[in-house]
Amino acid sequence: MISVSKENHLKAIFHLQQEKGLVTTNELAAALQTRPASVTDMLKKLKDQKLLIYERYKGFKLSGEGKKAAVQVIRKHRLWEYFLVEKLQFGWEEVHEIAEELEHISSKKLVDRLDAFLGHPETDPHGDPIPDSQGRIHSRRQVCLAELPLNREVQVTGIASQTAEMLEILQHNHIRLGTRLEIKKKFPFDESLEVKIRNRPLVTISAQVAKNVLVKDDEPLAEKR
């Protein structure tokens, strides 16, 4: 169902949306060294498979399923890189290309056995975190909400200044630890934000509040019931 080419697209989209929230056709074409028209063709197929949330001319991002698939590819890539460096004495600069091939080997059992054989490493030779068997990615840095790009769904992981007034306004807006949200719009005039909280309507938040809300990248695959 998910061909090598599709996996490559999913992986590239994952990385790009990690940076920017929403991904554009040209960006993806550049990342994949292909043409925008080819990307459009592939986007339609990924959408049909419900791996992608996409409407023409409007940018796109991975669905839950799409993220799940992308993270598994990334997991494989990073585990194989670790294997090549730690077991086969490759230099860290030369493993990427080989891992680009190995990451498409499909057996889940193989990956999990490899993971155990390597002692469940936390990061690959370049220092990037290796997703675990369920697709959870650990150790992403925390940033304050004010610095977050648009359209990137994150989880609230901390409140910097816990005054009663602060907590009151957060409670009023249904924001607390663990809440998943993303910024939909930024108003340059006062640096206030329009924020979409998962399963709730839009709310508006001031710059002062935004500076005190700490967030972290969602564990992409924790979206299970």
Added chain:
Amino acid sequence: MISVSKENHLKAIFHLQQEKGLVTTNELAAALQTRPASVTDMLKKLKDQKLLIYERYKGFKLSGEGKKAAVQVIRKHRLWEYFLVEKLQFGWEEVHEIAEELEHISSKKLVDRLDAFLGHPETDPHGDPIPDSQGRIHSRRQVCLAELPLNREVQVTGIASQTAEMLEILQHNHIRLGTRLEIKKKFPFDESLEVKIRNRPLVTISAQVAKNVLVKDDEPLAEKR
């Protein structure tokens, strides 16, 4: 240049010609679970790439280059099987399918490093010999020329009964240790054989002589100058 599908064809042809000398379209189609028409299409491409010696309706076999490529795929397959069983604790019955994917990873350096990491194993978990880095395959059994199938090029490795009369007739026919030859025709009447000696014309050999000439599969890739 050599796609996954081409590699699969080369590998299957190699195994079949190991058995029968010349391979037929239907046999190959059966081995690959595909249709004869699809095989014919592929044969043309392999011939164009000079990997195959083929004339339509006449059967086919690998060229030197084709053998070389096939053996490298087999080497990878068997090394990965060994890795899966010895390092990742897989059962020997479950490794074949995974190795079918891993065998197409292209990096030569990877294979050679893997080989060293595994301690240069001689055989895979099923007991089949693992070709070395130059494509040499060790430990094939010796058989007498009388039992050899048609069109299978082998190397003379021994003479069972070394009488002077025997050696005389062999010398006369330019057969000695190391000679490469293949049987072109068998005459059921007296079980005599028509034998093509590499770089020489056809000769005819009696059943008595054939019983005393011992041969071994050619090291397929030793065909270098």
Added chain:
DNA sequence: AATTAAATTTAGACAAATCTAAATTAATTT
């Protein structure tokens, strides 16, 4: 707001690998 520019998509083409059905060649049998 109208125009220009940039990004994106559509239309149509191509190569690789496969298939079915029909035609051809080789082998077998009467």
Added chain:
DNA sequence: AAATTAATTTAGATTTGTCTAAATTTAATT
């Protein structure tokens, strides 16, 4: 040796992934 059967190949179609060039939509600028 002619006829039948079996094997093989050709012809034409399909799918997947890609491309170029043209058309369309959105964004930016005058």
